[in-house]
Amino acid sequence: MNALARRLRDSDLAVGAVGAFGLVAIWEIAARTGLVDPQLFPSPLLAIEMAAARLTAETVGENLAWSLFRVFSGFGLGASAGAVIGIAAGWYRTFGMIARPLIELLRPIPPLAWIPLAIIWFGLGEPSKFFIIFLGAFFPVVTSAYHGMRSIDPMLLRAGQTMGLGGVPLLFRVAVPAAAPDLATGVRIGWGLSFGVLVAAELVAADRGLGYMIINERNTGGSVGVIIVGILLIGLLNLVTDAAIGAATKRWIGRWHGT
Amino acid sequence: MAPRAHLALRRPEWSRGEHPVVNVPFIEISSVRKSFPARGGGAVSVLSGIDLAIAENEFVSLVGRSGCGKTTLLNIIAGLEAASGGSVAIAGRPVTGPGQGQGVVFQQHALFPWLAAVDNVGFGFRNAGLSKRQRRARSMELLRLVGLQAAATKYPRELSGGMQQRVSIARALALDPQILLMDEPFGALDELTRIELQQELLRIWQARRKTVVFVTHSINEALILSDRIVLLAANPGRIKRIFEVGMERPRSRTAPSFNALYEDIWNELSS
Amino acid sequence: MRARLARFAVSAAVIGAALLAWELAVRFGYLKPYQFPPASRIARGFVELSTTGFPTGVSIWSHTLVTIGRVLQGYLAALVLAIPLGLLIGALPFLDRLTAPVVVFCRSIATLSLLPLVIVWFGAGELTKIVLIAYGCFWTMLSNVIAGVRYVDPMLIRAARSFGVAGIELYRTVVLPAALPRIFAGARMALGVGFMVIVGAEMIGTIEGLGALIMEARTFYRSEITMIGMLVIGMLGFAISSGLAGLERLLLPWSGSLDEVRR
Incomplete structure (x- = not known):
């Protein structure tokens, strides 16, 4: 018993779970006893009850699917384009000289500021959301890919050259792997940004998706429970996918890069 | 093979000694053990049954492969880590923590990056009840001792590796400790800087009369510096053999006796 | 050169x-000039924006000032709360382990997804925007302060302990200064988050501020004004992040880590 107690005390997971459950429990008690107004500040359990009364699992699932579809497609293409352009700009001097100033000019503009322009260019439908999420992934990835390519240890390139590599084989077999840790950092940042942008885009201009679900609930004067469930769902989704990307990165480069 | 046997025959009397006779045990290490709880139960024994007596003003090196517990032993003498069993006493008083007359020089990167060289040295004086001006004057004096008065206002990152370790030595000397504990202080330096700092250390040691315990990976370095070399073995960490270095200082790295002892230590280490 | x-x-x-x-x-x-207003048209738009303003009477300068004001209020509120709390949590490892999952989760919640909830709580006015900015900045700042305090190079702590420095004195003389670069990096990241959030928050329920300007211009088919607004937002972000980098060099001249934490 004593040994078990010690094991639990030493486990970060157990201690952290106590902290998280403690917080939820306090909120729960405060809402149930009327210490805070349960209509305005419903605890997670109350919120789920309230949401269940207003929404079917199917509706939530459909909105969730739309959000996921948007963020995966926009992020996938944005990150790929960022990686390709960043690597090319770092490797080919002329291309870098042309691409860099344009990227640096546009990079400080937060992706959300593109929303109005995206609507002007692509209308209110899916393409405009896709474009904004694309940008959210593109800029962090392109910057880190370029930075990674420019900070490769020249010794590695020389070593590759002495073994007869040059041109494209040198790029793919030495330079890109050497830049991979920077690239991975950019991908992770880009994912977080894409996700934040997704929610904002759905709040401002959409007719489905989790962001739409919660803003619509508030515009139609629905229940706070639905909004809270939506927020928790979005947070959870972000947490899980970010952890998945972290784990994938670790498998990819963890053994030799050590993070 | 033949020349080595020849040298071994001519090995002087003192280097064959087992445990030497120490008249005044200044640092007394008796049956020191250290173990850590292992992953998945059990314990890893880092040090087991260490007995060692070090005389006042003696220069002792701890040599051994990675994982033999030499740094742990140093930390226990410094009072930075507690032993799992046994005891360490300095001048008869058991060590219960740092600040009992031990000054420590660490491996690289132990200078406070936000303090200029002179303030890093001054850090040692912080509890000495001196005025700011006195502290600065004393720090400058110590920097002069290590030849760095010109770099007093530089931050650590603006100093070369050798200069950083000079500052570390000056800092460790701040409270005028009787004992200087050094943990591979020159390990990351290039050969030429390393030799320079070894000479510098010997000069300081002779001028200020300290008892030094010096951890190193380098047999060469231990031979140049020490009175005695304590060879540690791993799994669990224990004293394998103690070598007495009887040569006069300054020592020649090419003297036959130097090479013979080197050979001995190497054989013992790799056996 | x-x-x-x-x-x-x-x-x-x-x-x-x-x-x-x-x-x-x-x-x-x-x-199409409506979709891609050429530089000449953007220049004319800028003159209009800085004199008569858009909507009439609100010049680009006052939009900018409103946005900066909102960001600063939320940002400073977040700093005032996050720094002491982070210093405390970082100093007590058990507290850190207790709160870590909550901090991680709250940080993963996309700040703007809170918008509907905050509107219900605080109405659609100024306070809502400031609360959102504060929320985003707070968690970024908090996790950086905690990390800065917790992951101090153990070598430095050992060196200080070898002089008998311990407890609160150790925290004050070694842990705190060693954590400063990371705290500074957190402050810069948090400001970035603040600028990100404000643009979204201003798109709903206001006509003042740069986010409102670019959204409003779109509904009037004035894409050149949208573009000017975007450029001003970009320049503002760039100027502030360079300014903070300069400030860090000035305040922490000993820290060579600036390039590593740049992104």
């Missing part, structure tokens, strides 16, 4: 060429 000058010239030439190509493409009818 010469190389930098040459690089700058190349950049200027590339950007100039891009603008020219854009202008020509519009003139020859390849791009």
Whole structure:
């Protein structure tokens, strides 16, 4: 018993779970006893009850699917384009000289500021959301890919050259792997940004998706429970996918890069 | 093979000694053990049954492969880590923590990056009840001792590796400790800087009369510096053999006796 | 110096060429001027924005000031709360382990997803925007302060302990200064988050501020004004992040870690 107690005390997971459950429990008690107004500040359990009364699992699932579809497609293409352009700009001097100033000019503009322009260019439908999420992934990835390519240890390139590599084989077999840790950092940042942008885009201009679900609930004067469930769902989704990307990165480069 | 046997025959009397006779045990290490709880139960024994007596003003090196517990032993003498069993006493008083007359020089990167060289040295004086001006004057004096008065206002990152370790030595000397504990202080330096700092250390040691315990990976370095070399073995960490270095200082790295002892230590280490 | 000058010239030439190509493409009818207002039209728009303003009476300068004011209020509130709390949590490892999952989760919640909830709680006015900015900045700042305090190089702590320094004195003389670069990095990241959030928050329920400006201009088919607003937001973000980097060099001249934490 004593040994078990010690094991639990030493486990970060157990201690952290106590902290998280403690917080939820306090909120729960405060809402149930009327210490805070349960209509305005419903605890997670109350919120789920309230949401269940207003929404079917199917509706939530459909909105969730739309959000996921948007963020995966926009992020996938944005990150790929960022990686390709960043690597090319770092490797080919002329291309870098042309691409860099344009990227640096546009990079400080937060992706959300593109929303109005995206609507002007692509209308209110899916393409405009896709474009904004694309940008959210593109800029962090392109910057880190370029930075990674420019900070490769020249010794590695020389070593590759002495073994007869040059041109494209040198790029793919030495330079890109050497830049991979920077690239991975950019991908992770880009994912977080894409996700934040997704929610904002759905709040401002959409007719489905989790962001739409919660803003619509508030515009139609629905229940706070639905909004809270939506927020928790979005947070959870972000947490899980970010952890998945972290784990994938670790498998990819963890053994030799050590993070 | 033949020349080595020849040298071994001519090995002087003192280097064959087992445990030497120490008249005044200044640092007394008796049956020191250290173990850590292992992953998945059990314990890893880092040090087991260490007995060692070090005389006042003696220069002792701890040599051994990675994982033999030499740094742990140093930390226990410094009072930075507690032993799992046994005891360490300095001048008869058991060590219960740092600040009992031990000054420590660490491996690289132990200078406070936000303090200029002179303030890093001054850090040692912080509890000495001196005025700011006195502290600065004393720090400058110590920097002069290590030849760095010109770099007093530089931050650590603006100093070369050798200069950083000079500052570390000056800092460790701040409270005028009787004992200087050094943990591979020159390990990351290039050969030429390393030799320079070894000479510098010997000069300081002779001028200020300290008892030094010096951890190193380098047999060469231990031979140049020490009175005695304590060879540690791993799994669990224990004293394998103690070598007495009887040569006069300054020592020649090419003297036959130097090479013979080197050979001995190497054989013992790799056996 | 010469190389930098040459690089700058190349950049200027590339950007100039891009603008020219854009202008020509519009003139020859390849791009619609409504969707891609050429540089000349953007310049005229800028004159209008800085004199009569858009909507009439609200110049680009007052939009900018409103946005900066909102960001600063939320940002400073977040700093005031997050720094002491982070210093405390970082100092007590058990507290850190207890709160870590909550901090991680709250940080993963996309700040703007809180918008509907915060509107229900605080109405659609100023307070809502400031609360959102504060929320975003707070968690970024908090996790950086905690990390800064917790992951101090153990070598430095050992060196200080070898002089008998311990407890609160150890925290004050070693842990705190060692954590400063990370705290500074957190402050810069948090400001970035603040600027990100404000643009979204201003798109709903206000006509003042840069986010409102670009959204409002769109509904009136004034894409050149949208673009000017975007450029001002970009320049503002760039100027502030360079300013903070300069401030860090000034305040922490000993820290060589600036390049590592740049992104």
